[in-house]
Amino acid sequence: MAGEFCCNYAALCMTLTIKEKIEQLRDTIRYHDRRYYLENNPEITDYEYDQLIQELQHLEKTHPDLITADSPTQRVGGEPLTQFATIDHKIPMLSIDNTYSDKELKEFDQRIKRMAGIDTHRDIEYVVELKIDGVAVTLWFEKGLFVRGATRGDGFKGDDVTANLRTIRQIPLKLESPDRRQKIPSVLEIRGEIYLPNKEFQRLNDDREEAGEPQFANPRNAAAGTLKLLDPRITAKRRLCIFAYAIGYFEELELTTHRDCLEMLRGFGLPVNPHTRLCENIEKVIQYCKDWDKRRSELDYMVDGMVIKVNSLALHGRLGATSKAPRWVISYKYQPEQAITKLEEIDIQVGKTGTITPVANLTPVLLAGTTVSRATLHNFEEICRKDIRVGDYVVVQKAGEIIPQVVSVLKEKRTGKERIFHEPATCPECKSTVSKDGVYLRCHNPLCLSQAKRRIQYFASRHAMDIEGFGPALVEQLVDKGFLKDYADIYYLKFDDLVNLERMGEKSASNVMHAVEESKNRDLDRLICALGISNVGFHTAEVLANHFDSLDTLANATQEELEEIYEIGPVVAESIVDFFRNEHTRDIIEKLKAGGVNTKKLVSQKFVKNPKVAGKSFVITGTLQKYSRDEAEALIKNSGGRLISSVSKKTDYLVVGEDPGSKLDKARELNVHILDEEAFEKMIK
């Protein structure tokens, strides 16, 4: 008895210490998150931070019962969603009326005084904030914990994007109260703007260009697109940010000014824009708005105006709202930043899949803080529609866009020497006839060198085979000199081919040779990604590598087999089948193999965990008692198993819950192993 007591007591002490240790680690991580993401002033290196996270992950793994939803390890949870749920906003998310001049701002000030019965000579205090050009969201906290978040939608109903919002490190999963003066309310709804910093936008677009994927037109579209991704693991990689600017519904709070609200939010650990200012009257507001019009290009995020809010919350109540917008707030919108310059030439680019696009080559001009010498012309129809000619003076603009665009032509500046640009009938690189694909032109020649260059660049790029030093300039030279015709040729390059190239010494040449050699051992997911199959980016490549154990098994898969894989739809399946059916592709794959490139899943593949489950195919039917369908699927996938939607003779196991469907009969007929819930649990554990 005593012994048993001792054991239990010791166990209790152990759990306590581990629990405490876990809590301590979480607090430390939250503290460093705050230093890094809110104060921009990290105290420890990324490496040290990762060590803390790893230690916490390790402790939580050995004590899964101690995992809580607000743990910093729980930002990227589960599996991709199939669609977003809809959330009703408890308080509608209204929009804001716009103004464009001092006059309109003064009218706004007068209107408010009139409506609130305030003497027109008295001053009203305003809080002036930057108008962040992003996506509005609402965040719902209960007892200090982040429980839900949604987009604005139509103002009354939005999409539940909680899983994506949880990946944003600036959003605390648990509100802080550092000075303990401010009690955390039991319910608090916070409104704010999600945005993508310009640098991050640039990085994302560079990656997309490298991967041959369409680029985002501006940071707002990129932020919106990222927030609406169904797979939070991808969202997590894109580093969205947020500025909190208001509260929505709340309980148990006593606040008198908007400024107090912002201070409270800041205290809770949310980022509030540092350039927010309290102005004592409308004249000061106007001055502050004008100051920022000149300064906004200094910021690392897009700002399309200023938001002016009455400071007194009592006045908010008195003023109320129209059906469209509250009466106590207005925005002062900036004109998009524009400049005039000469269009010197129209260049033509050929993408990895043969898309041909025009690009304007400009006399360099300063625009919104950066020198611009190229601008997108989108497509050839646009050149025609805007009547853009080579030699024209054009207006270029960055309207929330990082990539400038040609807005219009100054026809009055024409001298008669301008040249009308004709859509090319042939590919500028290989001279083969091009055809129309919607508004785009496309070169269909599989041997086109321009496409080959893009494909080889992509093959060697960071997300694909990651061959260090094998950048666009090197590929350009190697293709032009005839050393490379396709990406498999990389593995047949000789030291002498490299060493004589421009800007290449013996050291660089041997580094490249070494990097090429090293890339032969990349795992299957990278190789699949590198092949450049249409509609197969690195995430889909990962899904495929998780399912097939070698490139050969993938190459031999039928459309039906591919479609059975979770996350692979008919369009992607068709692209894959088409790709491997092509004789040219098959030759290249043989060449890759002969060149020594690994085409099999390596033993280290991260998903091979549970040997009883790994590589086996599962179908689920009926309702399980202990697991939801999503949970059961996640368990199988995380253990390296494959999920199939229908039973065939290749199915390894049918997991049967209550009220099974016809799948059970089929499985019996085909002699497929049948697992009840207990047997499934035993196997999975």
Ligand code: IVH
């Ligand atoms: S306040 C009821 N403050 O601008 C007032 N909005 O054009 C709620 N926005 O939907 C909005 N920065 O997405 C507010 N500092 C700021 C803002 C801001 C950007 C966005 C917000 C809103 C849109 C209206």
